[in-house]
Amino acid sequence: MAAQYDSGLEAASQNFPEVAAPEHHPYPQQYQQPYQQPYPLPYPHQQPPYDPSATTPKPETTRETPFPEPPSIYGGQTVASPFSGHDRAVAEPPSQPKSAPLRTICGISLLVFILSCIIALLSGAVVGLAAVTGIEAQRANNAASSLAALRSSPTPTATAGPTPSPTAIDDGCADNPDSVDKTVYTSFSLLGALKFTRHCNADAPNPPLLSLFTADFGTCMDACAAWTTYLPRSFDNTANATCHAVSFVPAWTSKATAGAGKAPGNCYLKGGPQNETGLDTPNIGTPCHAAVLLVGG
Template sequence: MASGFHAGLEPARQDYPEVTHVSHGYGHHYQQPQPYYSQPYDPPAVPAPKPDHPAAPTPPSSYGGQTVASPFSAAAQPAGAQPEPPARTGRTIFGCSVLVFILSCIIAILSAAVIGLAAATGIEAQRASSASASLDALSASLASGASATASATGAASTAVGIIDDGCSSDPSSVDGTLYTSFSLLGALKFTRYCNKDAPNPPLLSLFTANFGTCMDACAAYTKYVPATSSDSDGGGNTTADADTICQAVSFIPAWTNKLTAERGGAPGNCYLKGGPQNETGLNVPEIGVDCHAAIFTPGV
């Protein structure tokens, strides 16, 4: 028994795995021991030990969120995994990309240029229209002025024609024709001659409205001027002296205007002349303006 017992004793085995402790922060990791020598049989599987303490929860952030998990905690990403970088976004200006902003600026500049060109064109068109209107108004004014001048000239010519009985406008129709003075002045007859001047010094100068009233004045002179000499026939009758009778007149139409007459040094436009007077004795006017004559023609 005893010998059998001793015979059955075997020495204690020394190839059991040795437990080693490796500290990794919050947990423990057990390293599989290696045998000192090769074993003729497979060792029994040893289950992985559980950590003594569960992973501590992620403490809340002081800014209201959760803090990033520790790389040694269970929430940490697996070894070798790299976080994806955030997507890169292009630069923006006022919420638009740089290219869109540049294109918008170009479009705005072109639009402003077009609007400015249109405004300038409109202004120039308005100026051209205004200048054209002014030119039309000036042309109309000149035309009306020319018409007014022509009208005034025509009116003046017509007025002169009335003043000189038509001697200035149509002398051939007046030369040699008779004029009869006012009936209350004796209805004396006078023969008219255009562009002629009666000779002899004037008996009287005065202003008359026209050629006709100048001849009326000549008849009045003959009627109202008393005789300067008389021949007694025993019956008390007197005859007028030839020098007291108006025998002719010289009429200057331009001097009907007293200012013109004053500048010409003329005391009137109608000059009464004494005799003798006849057609052959008439003179050509040399006073620088038109002058017409009339000779008293009795017995006609």
């Protein structure tokens, strides 16, 4: 039996963990403090008397009483919260970015000023164009009116011009014939300086060699001298190469008057022979004067 007991159940092992008093961990103590009333409130009978001079602190200047930060379970101090600290103030809303001030000219914005200048320039251009257009239209109307007036007016008829003053073109035969009659006129030196005797109110006979218009009585005698001087040089053995006399009609100096009288000129060159006794009395209805070439004079 003793052997059976020896080989039977063995005694229980005593290798159990020892029962020990729980260790006092500091972490619970650290979390007991924040829940304690930091400042004990006095009982009603212990409240201080009201002091009107005391000022109530503004909310924005009131600082929150920080709670102590709990230690880390891994040892050491935990990182402080961004909202903790003795100098933490009430958070303010972020400020909005300020926009750049607008440029102004004369109290208005730059864009409005530029647009106003453009509108003013366009208005001035329109007004100037309208003024120029009005002026040109007025000129066109005036031109049209003048043209219409010319078309409606009757066609003027040709009238005889004023007869030149006889005194200026007949050497004074009309005004004072006695002072001119039988006086000598010497032609232009380049035309031979030929001499002629003037006779007022007389007409040289014979058909004319040439009729032409001259400015006055003296120019008519110069034409006769030119005929006598240059014709023989140009044509040899030409009959009537010498101009012996002239007949000058002052009234026909005006071509209109000469045309009305069917006269081809106011100066007529005459061939010879010519002399003072052979002169005729004018019968053409208007004064006529004659001059005879002094042969060998």
